[in-house]
Amino acid sequence: MKWHGTPLSGLTVIETDTVADARGRFVRVFCDAELAALRPGLHFPQINLSTTFARGSVRGLHFQRPPAAEAKLIRCLSGRVLDVAVDLRRGSPTYLRWHGVELSAEQPRQVFIPEGFAHGFQALTDDVQLLYLHTAAWNRDYENRLRYDDPRLAIDWPLPVTQVSELDRHAPLLDDQFEGVEA
Numbered sequence: 516m517k518w519h520g521t522p523l524s525g526l527t528v529i530e531t532d533t534v535a536d537a538r539g540r541f542v543r544v545f546c547d548a549e550l551a552a553l554r555p556g557l558h559f560p561q562i563n564l565s566t567t568f569a570r571g572s573v574r575g576l577h578f579q580r581p582p583a584a585e586a587k588l589i590r591c592l593s594g595r596v597l598d599v600a601v602d603l604r605r606g607s608p609t610y611l612r613w614h615g616v617e618l619s620a621e622q623p624r625q626v627f628i629p630e631g632f633a634h635g636f637q638a639l640t641d642d643v644q645l646l647y648l649h650t651a652a653w654n655r656d657y658e659n660r661l662r663y664d665d666p667r668l669a670i671d672w673p674l675p676v677t678q679v680s681e682l683d684r685h686a687p688l689l690d691d692q693f694e695g696v697e698a
C-alpha cells in the first residue's frame with residue numbers, strides 16, 4: 516500500500532496494490548502491518564456498506580464527537596463518487612476547509628479520514644456501493660450532522676444534488692457558536 520497526503524493534514528489517499536490475472540483482480544483493503552506507519556494499531560470495530568441508487572445523491576456530512584470520535588477508511592466498491600472530508604479540528608490551520616477525492620470501483624484508491632473530520636460523498640454514477648471501516652462504533656448520542664450545502668463550507672459538488680435524507684436535509688447550518696471538534 517502506498518499513500519500520500521492532501522491539503523488537510525491527516526486526510527490521506529491510499530493506493531492499494533492490485534494483483535491482476537486472467538480471472539480478475541485482488542486487492543487488500545486493510546493490512547495492519549502495512550498501515551502501521553500511517554496509523555499504528557488501527558482497529559475497526561464496525562464496517563458498514565451503503566448502496567446509493569441514483570447519480571447525484573449526497574450522503575453526509577456526518578461526524579461523531581469524542582468520546583465516540585472515529586476515523587474512517589473508505590473504499591468504493593461499485594460506481595464512482597466524490598468523497599468529501601471537512602476539517603472540523605479546533606485550531607487546525609485548515610479548519611472548515613473541505614477536500615474531495617474521487618473514488619471508484621475501477622481505481623485501487625481508498626481514503627483515510629482521521630477523527631475530527633465530517634464526511635460525505637456524492638454519487639457520480641447510479642448504483643454506488645461504499646464500504647466504510649470505522650474505528651469506533653456508531654453512537655447516536657455522539658453523532659452530528661452538518662449541511663452538505665452549508666455556504667460556510669461551499670462544497671463544490673460536481674452534479675446537481677438529487678437524493679438527500681431528511682436528517683441530512685435538515686442538518687444545522689454552521690453558526691458562530693460552532694466550535695469544531697477537539698482533536
Ligand SMILES: Cc1cn([C@H]2C[C@H](O)[C@@H](COP(=O)(O)OP(=O)(O)O[C@H]3O[C@H](C)C(=O)[C@H](O)[C@H]3O)O2)c(=O)[nH]c1=O
Pocket residue numbers: 563565574575576577634635636647653680682
Ligand atoms: C451508521 C449507522 C446508521 N444506522 C442507521 C441510522 C439510519 O436510520 C440508517 C442510515 O443511517 P444514515 O442515514 O446515517 O446513513 P448515511 O447517511 O448513509 O451515513 C453514512 O454515510 C455518511 C457519508 C457517513 O459518513 C456515515 O458514517 C455513514 O453512516 O441506519 C445504524 O443502524 N447503524 C449504523 O451504524
